[in-house]
Amino acid sequence: MTNQEAKKLARELVGDGQDPNMFFVTSGPYYYEVDEFGDIESSSLLDGYNHNDTETKVFNTLEEAEEYYDTVDLDIYEGIGQVMIEDRKTGVIKEKALQKIVKIEYSFTESDDTKRFGYKK
Secondary structure, eight states, rough: OOOHHHHHHHHHHOOOOOOOOEEEEEEESEEEEEESSEEEEEEEEEETTOOTTOOOESSSSSSHHHHHHOOOOOOOOTTTOEEEEEEEEEEEEEEEEEEEEOOOOOOOOOOOOTTTHHHHH
């Protein structure tokens, strides 16, 4: 089955609640942006990749899907920021993803031109 056929099958079947259950492992260039409080702000694409850079594999058992899932490493240079297992019964059942932690840092600055403008000696 080609990647395009697997993606189409996943779009049609994931979460439909029907039998026989099937398992889909999808990897792609997505990551989560997380704010300084740990809340997920958004899902974004890794630089240089687009939504077509995903790969979907189809499996008949959860064990087979997990075996494949465990072999896929998250790697920004390979365009893999997220991997998930989905099934027909419930949808997403397992996921690993990169997170970009966005922290706001405040620093102090001050300027004093009172001498320059003659207010102080």
